[in-house]
Every structure is written in C-alpha cells, then in structure tokens.
Amino acid sequence: MSTAYLSHPLCLLHDPGRPEIRDRITAVESRLHKSGLMDFLRSYQAPEATVEQLSRVHKSSLIKWIAIQRSHTKILSKEEQNRAIYTAKAAIVAAGALVYATDLVMSGKHKTAFCNVRPPGHHATSTQDQGFCYFNNVAVGAAHALDAHSLDKVAIVDFDVHHGNGTEEIFENDPRVLFCSTFQHPYYPGCGHETVSSHIVNVPLPSGTTGQQFRDAVMSKWIPAIHDFQPKFIFISAGFDSHKKDSMGGFLLEESDYEWVTSEICTLANLYCEGRVVSTLEGGYNLDSLAASVEAHVRMLMGEEPRIFTPI
Numbered sequence: 001m002s003t004a005y006l007s008h009p010l011c012l013l014h015d016p017g018r019p020e021i022r023d024r025i026t027a028v029e030s031r032l033h034k035s036g037l038m039d040f041l042r043s044y045q046a047p048e049a050t051v052e053q054l055s056r057v058h059k060s061s062l063i064k065w066i067a068i069q070r071s072h073t074k075i076l077s078k079e080e081q082n083r084a085i086y087t088a089k090a091a092i093v094a095a096g097a098l099v100y101a102t103d104l105v106m107s108g109k110h111k112t113a114f115c116n117v118r119p120p121g122h123h124a125t126s127t128q129d130q131g132f133c134y135f136n137n138v139a140v141g142a143a144h145a146l147d148a149h150s151l152d153k154v155a156i157v158d159f160d161v162h163h164g165n166g167t168e169e170i171f172e173n174d175p176r177v178l179f180c181s182t183f184q185h186p187y188y189p190g191c192g193h194e195t196v197s198s199h200i201v202n203v204p205l206p207s208g209t210t211g212q213q214f215r216d217a218v219m220s221k222w223i224p225a226i227h228d229f230q231p232k233f234i235f236i237s238a239g240f241d242s243h244k245k246d247s248m249g250g251f252l253l254e255e256s257d258y259e260w261v262t263s264e265i266c267t268l269a270n271l272y273c274e275g276r277v278v279s280t281l282e283g284g285y286n287l288d289s290l291a292a293s294v295e296a297h298v299r300m301l302m303g304e305e306p307r308i309f310t311p312i
C-alpha cells in the first residue's frame with residue numbers, strides 16, 4: 001500500500017463540454033481496475049479544500065467568484081445553475097485532493113499518491129481561472145507542503161503539452177519552489193519561452209517533438225536543476241495530452257516515455273526526499289492513450305521497474 005489514489009464523485013458532475021469530459025476520469029479508473037493495479041492502491045475520497053488552503057495561492061477575488069458559482073445567487077437558468085454549482089464543487093475537491101495527498105505522504109502512510117481529479121489546474125493563476133482550470137491544484141498542494149508541513153523547498157514538474165503558466169505565475173517570486181516544465185511552443189497559452197529565472201526551468205519544444213527529444217530535454221534541463229535544488233517533496237503536473245495519439249497537441253510521446261520520466265522523478269525523490277511524490281492529472285483527451293499512459297505512470301509511482309510496453 002505504498003501509493004494512494006484520490007478522486008471524488010463530484011469530479012464526474014463537472015461538465016464544461018468536450019474535450020474536458022467526465023469520461024477522462026472513468027477511463028483512467030477502469031484501466032486501473034482492469035490492469036489489477038487498483039487492488040494495490042489505497043483509495044481515498046478527496047476532501048474539500050478550505051478557504052485557508054486555497055488562499056495560499058489564490059487571491060480572494062477568484063475564491064469569491066467560485067463561491068458565488070457554488071451558491072444560487074447568480075441569475076442563471078436551472079441548467080446553467082447546476083452546471084456552475086458542480087463546476088465549483090469539483091474545483092474545490094480537486095484542490096482538496098492535493099492537500100490530502102500531501103498530508104498522506106508527509107505522514108508516512110504512503111510514499112506516493114496519484115490524484116485522478118478534474119477540473120485540471122495548471123493554467124489557473126493567482127487571480128484567474130483559465131483554459132479548463134479553476135483552482136491550481138498542484139500549486140495548492142505545493143503551498144500546503146511548504147506552509148502546513150514547514151518544508152523549505154519543493155519541486156513541481158509538468159510534462160503536459162501546454163505550458164503550466166498558472167503554476168509559474170503563482171511561484172515566480174517564490175524561490176522555495178522549483179518549477180520544471182516541458183511544453184509545445186509556439187502553442188497555447190503562448191508564454192514561458194521567455195522566462196529567465198533560476199527556479200523556473202521552462203523547456204519550450206517544437207511541435208513534432210519525439211519521445212527521445214523529450215527525454216533529452218528532461219535529462220539536460222530538469223534533472224540537473226533538481227539535483228542542484230534537492231527538493232523535500234516533488235509534485236507532478238501529469239498531463240497526457242503530449243501523447244502522440246492525443247490530437248490536443250503536437251508531441252509524439254508514448255506510454256514508455258511517461259514510464260521513463262516518472263521513474264526518473266521517483267529516483268530523484270528517493271535520493272532527496274524519502275521518495276515523496278504526489279502526482280495529479282492535468283490534460284489528456286484521447287481516452288485510450290490517457291488510460292494507458294496513466295497506468296504506466298502509476299506503475300512507476302508504485303515502485304515497479306520500467307518495462308517495455310506493447311503498443312496500444
């Protein structure tokens with residue numbers, strides 16, 4: 001029971017339309033059941049994040065906006081009202097998952113955790129929801145590790161095909177956080193390529209980037225930065241829209257690449273922070289490649305040895 005699995009039924013009720021659909025959560029969950037991995041994971045229902053936990057990274061304007069969506073005070077049709085309420089509730093438990101996963105790992109009950117939650121978070125800035133993101137889940141988790149558990153430095157790695165602009169904005173002036181991101185450029189949201197910072201390691205890569213090119217970038221940019229930084233906790237913004245079968249982006253990654261990068265991250269975590277890794281779902285919109293990639297990712301979080309995958 002070294003790895004925790006967190007989700008919440010409310011993550012299924014949030015419905016912004018395609019491609020960020022509820023089936024993303026169920027596809028992942030059924031794959032984990034079908035592969036037998038779920039028998040070796042300990043499942044938890046994510047709690048709601050508190051205002052205090054959200055306030056560490058978000059301004060009150062965004063938190064209030066979500067709270068208004070959640071209440072009935074807006075003049076909306078019944079259908080719109082239900083949609084807004086469920087979105088707000090899902091956003092709150094998605095952020096809460098990261099907080100609780102951090103607590104579980106810090107307590108020593110689990111070494112690693114995977115949060116199968118939506119809405120995703122890495123585009124949400126301190127003041128603004130963006131893309132499909134409302135609260136920046138991974139940032140809420142990282143801030144909790146720093147503030148509630150008194151860690152002095154944490155790393156966040158992000159292999160989503162899109163730049164984690166919200167995460168960068170939230171921590172750009174906080175040297176306690178090392179943020180490493182590979183992303184397609186030029187592409188949405190169109191930033192990150194010009195960042196110059198010792199604790200923000202952005203690696204813009206062109207459309208058509210192969211698994212080997214991604215690995216080379218991680219080896220030459222992320223890994224030395226993590227060795228230098230020596231984090232006490234590592235978070236993963238796990239976006240699987242960088243898979244070659246995912247039409248959301250132009251990268252050509254395969255399951256074996258997610259397996260490799262996760263294994264590398266876990267090795268670094270074992271070296272510097274007693275193996276503590278919390279990963280959360282960001283993008284990934286082709287349900288087959290998403291589910292297969294998460295399986296590969298979770299196997300590595302569970303401490304399995306990398307293996308050769310048969311193509312899906």
Ligand SMILES: [Zn+2]
Binds near residue numbers: 162239282284
């Ligand atoms: Zn993405």
